[in-house]
Amino acid sequence: MSDAHCDVAILGGGPAGAGVALALRTQTRRSVTLVERASDDTPRIGETLPPDARLPLAKLGVWSGFLRDGHLASRGTASAWGSATVGYHDTLMSPLGSAWHLDRARFDASLRAQVAERGGTVRFGTTLTGCESLGVEGFRLHLSHPSEGPSTLRARFVVDATGWKAEFATSQGARRQVVDRGFALYGDFRLREGAAFSTHALVESRPEGWWYSALLPGGRVVVALIGDGESLRGVRPGTPGSWLSLLAHTTATRERLAVCDFTGEALRAVPATVGGLDRLHAEHWLAVGDAACTLDSLSSQGISTALGSALMAAEALEQHLQGHPEALGAYGARVRQGFVEHLRTRDHFYREERRWPDAPFWRNRREALASSALAA
Helix, strand or coil: CCEEEEEEEEEEECHHHHHHHHHHHHHHHCCEEEEECCCCCCCCCCCCCCCHHHHHHHCCCHHHHHHHHCCCEEEEEEEECCCCCCCEECCCCCCCCEECCCCCHHHHHHHHHHHHHHEEEEECCCEEEEEEEEEHCCEEEEEEEECCCEEEEEEEEEEEHHHCCCCHHHCHHHHHCEECCEEEEEEEECCCCCCCCCEEEEEEEEECEEEEEEEEEEHHHEEEEEECCCCCCCCCCCCCCHHHHHHCCCCCHHHHHHHEEEECCCCCEEEECCCEEEECCCCCECCCHHEEEECHHHHHHHHHHHHHHHHHHHHHHHHHHCCCCCCHHHHHHHHHHHHHHHHHHHHHHHCCCCCCCCCHHHHHHHHHHHHHHHHH
């Protein structure tokens, strides 16, 4: 059986991968295949879009569709950081409009649907099992689907959008340079019928780390504790009792959850790694989004940065395929510079919290900030 083939194979169907596919299909005539390991209904983490996300969504031609998809407009963020007093950063007067709390499954599905509508191929539930270099002709990818079995795909170029694991890039010799390593434990609450809840996302720092909470479409309230292996020792996803006990000792977070009920579902553990690849591209591949570099979730910039880097990657890739040898290097330099700027901003915010200098989480962050300076 002959190989399927395309100009560009994109591994990963999240915002970064779908964004590259959309940009290529909108701006060029390249054939694109988007390969997504998960099924279309797999739950995803990532709830907030800042106002500036409107710009890449508009450039990708999906802004009007986004507005129709029923996401929840947010007034901005509130934080108890550096003191117990809650401060507000309101988006009411932002020239770009409100921030947004996402129905994440609907958001990702809408982007992938647009890829298909613009002539791209989308393959769900498909796993990369291996690859062969074809030299100047790119790669032969070996794929597997639970019901369809094994298949192959020849691609002139591969985009790694597989998230922080960067599975394809690391298979090609790239290595993740970790600046900080933590994890988040997410729990779900349900807003009681008729109750009011602020549309501000809330961040509250505590000795064990920091808490995030936000109202999502449909009355769901997501609550996350971001810590590390030392500060959250003994807190387990399958037994949320210790997590709920820590939550009970918060102030602003506990008060806003008084009108909510915990669903009782198991917590979801998600890596919160800050770092980037030592190589972002080679002659026939590049990394984009979290595969290229992962930001601190405190910034709430992960999705919008992924969309922005997708536009940059698509432009660089097209220039590269047209014979401009400097295009991929310029893309890599822009991504690295953005990551350095993120580390500097992150350094500033973490140094503002001085209340628990001997608590493991904050002690470890001081050490991580030193690593950030070295990385920058």
